[in-house]
Amino acid sequence: MPNKPTSIHSHAKPIPLGHSTRPGHDNTILGASKQKTRYISVLPIVCVTVSWYLQLYSKLHNSARPLSLLSTMDSKIDVERVEDPSIEKNHAHLQSMARNATEREHNMTLLQAIKLYPKAVGWSLLLSTTVVMEGYDLLLVTSFFAFGPWVRKYGELQPDGSYQLPAPWQAGLYNGAAVGEIIGLFISGIVADRIGYRKTMLVALTMITALIFIPFFAPNVYALQAGSILMGLPWGVFQTIPTAYAAEVCPVALRAYLTTYVNLCWVMGQLLASGVLRALLTREDQWAYRIPYALQWMWPVPILVAICFAPESPWWLVRKGREEEAKQVVRRLTLRGADEDDEVHETLAMMVHTNEMEKELSAGTSYLDCCRGIDLRRTEITCLTWSVQNLCGSAFMNNSTYFFIQAGLDETNSFNLSMGQYAIGAFGTIGSWLLLSYFGRRTLYIAGLSSLFILLLIIGCTGLAPGSNAGAHWASGSMLLVFALIYNLTIGPVCYSIVSEISSLRLRAKTIVLARNVYNVFGIVNGVITPYMLNPIAWNWKAKTGFFWAGMCLLCLVWAVFRLPEPMGRTYAELDALFKQKISARKFATTEVDIFCDDPIEAPSKATNEE
Known part of the structure; x- marks a missing residue:
């Protein structure tokens, strides 16, 4: 995914952090900046504390879930039930159906999957549209820093007669949104686990529809700051639910395409925002920046209405013991008129079998359980995989407008090249498929x-x-365009596929939340240090910043070589077995797994030893 851009500087002369040209205001602005920074630094701690209290409340008040018919057919049958041969027979039948479904997913081609699951594809694309909305919204936050009419409204007059928003406020607006996302992410992980993906999305869309009024009518930068933080709450939901939903409603053959499509949605939103701002460059009135804000309303209402009719994730229903509803959802997600009712039952059996395997490995579903046992390794991989997007130099890439201006181009051509960069990113994502x-x-x-x-x-x-x-x-600017192409061919889209596949089913929403929040923490750091790196009156590294990010990129490369496994073509049950047996990342792709033997958890070691 393309990262959220850090500050995009205008051609106006940069000013030092905390400095104001208005007489008598230097200490006031600096003090306000320090006070605002203290508040922002405390908010992540507060949100973690709140999430833990919510988890404790959930454990104390959550009644025992009724044991469903299918969940009793676990591979570990207790002593009392072993005496009943009918249950053993049903268990064998369940395992046989799960095996058939697993083999069918392995043998299913891309075209077969599209023909059988067109509705699943459609619903997944619909939920991912919220990411287009978020990509549009977030690019506005930083692109306005270089947008003349907006800067004249919310910025400060400089000695040379130009206007610019002080650097502390630039960092505040960008990082305020990130802090709001961190809080929203933690809350969404708990809420989605309790009420489901669909209802969580409906709540978030309702919130964003109301919160857009804040930036649209904002009289000053203080109101913009409040709106940035509050809008970050639903943005946090949009960053995780579409990815998790796409991974759970589609078969293995479609999983990589629908999860990486989320990255394309980010790029489309950013391209659209750049195009809107480019079209409004000639306007000098307040509507030059109010129209982009108002266009945010074109997304949530129609998406909200459509999601009202969307099915819930069948995997979530199985985790809640609602197998009959899950069966109806699986039937609904497949092509109408398909005469494979037996295949629906087999798919459901595979879900139940996988869920019971994971319950044996980890009974808990709290945030703390993400850091226990084998899930600790899975959490590490998802967190660092997503963090790589912020550590590989993408913040450098997203300041390309600044480089184009420094090369002598005017504001119009700089925005034109920025649009070209996002268009390249879109083609790169499609090429990654x-x-x-x-x-x-x-x-x-x-x-x-x-x-x-x-x-x-x-x-x-x-x-x-x-x-x-x-x-x-010009050479550095050209390399940035090539950087955008390579990034969106590889790191950007592939990240979404990895984080959705590596996490366990029972902890998927919470693992993705933790991973995205680690990503956001590094994003906040980038938002602080990048202006210093590029600012001529600060560190003034300019293009030499590439050396710093090259070093960070090398560290990420070393980690990926030794710690990043290959989940391609694996079912979720097979991934569970591989992680349980602690197969090294470099052997994931070649290790054979039989999850239907007497002891499926030990199966990988036998195959590995044979190698």
Whole structure:
């Protein structure tokens, strides 16, 4: 996914952090900045504490779930039930159906999956549309920093007669949204587990519809700051639920495409926002920035109405013991008129079998359970996989407008090239679908990091040229466009496939929440240090920033080589068995798994030893 851009500077002369040109206001602004920074730094701690209290409340008040008919057919039959041969027979029948469903998923081609699950594809694409909305909204936050009419409204007059929003407020608006997302993510993990994905999305869409009024009517930057934090709450929901939903309503053959489609939605939203701002550059009145805010209302209402008719995730229903409803949802997600009712029962049996396997491995479903036992390794992989997006130099990429301006281009051409960058990103994501079919997730991730490392070194070398060398500026700008292509071919989209597959089913929503919040923490750090790196009156690294990000990218590459496994073509039960047996990341792709033997958890070790 393309990261949320950090501050995009206008061609106005940058000003130091905390500095104001208005007489007598220097200390006031600096003090307010420090006070605001203290508040923002405390908020993540508060949200973690609240989430733990909610988890404790849930455990104390959650009544015991009734044992369903299918869930009694666990591979570990207790002593009392073993004496009943009919239950053993039913268990064997359940296991046989689950085996058939697993083999069918392994043998299913992409076209067969699309023909059999067109409704699942449609509903997944619908929920992912909320990410287009979020990509649009978040790009506005930083793009307005270089947008003349908006800066004249909310910025401050500079000695040279231009206007600019002080750097502390730039960081505050960007990081305020990130803090709101962290809180929203923690809450969404708890709420989605209790009421389901569909209802959680409906609540978030209702909230965002009301909260858009705040930036639209904001009289000053203080109101914008409040709106940025509050809108971050539903944005946090949109960052996780579409990915988890896509991974659970589609078969293995479609999983990589529907989860990586989320990255394309980010790029489409950013491209749309850039196009809207480019079209309004000639306007000088207040509607130049109010129209982009108002266009945010075109998303939530129609999506909300459509999601009212969307089915719940069948995997979530199985986890709640509502197998009959899950069976109806599976039938609803398949093509109408398909005469494979037996296949519906087999698919449901596979879900129940996988759920019971995971219950043996980890009975809990709290945030703390994500850091216990084998789930600790899965949480580490998902968290760092998503963090790589912020650690591989993407913050550098997302300040491309600044580089274009420094190369001597005017504001209009700079926005034109920014639109070109996002268009390249869209084509890159589509191209990644072709690569995923042949190379898998791990290979693309490692290849992408290797390529980005080389590009960042080249960009850093262009910074060694004299400042008057216009060719060096154009070279660094060109490398940024290539960076955008490689990033969206590999790291951007593949990340979504990995985080949705590596996490266990019972802890999926909460694991994705933790991963995205670690990503947001690094995003906040990027939002603070990137302006210093690029600002001529701060660190003034400019293109030499590429050396810093090349070093970070190299560290990410080393981690990926030794810790990132290949989940391509694996069912969730097979991934459970591989993690339980602690198979190394480099052997994931070659280890054979039989999850239907007498002891499926030990099956991988036998296959590995044979190698």
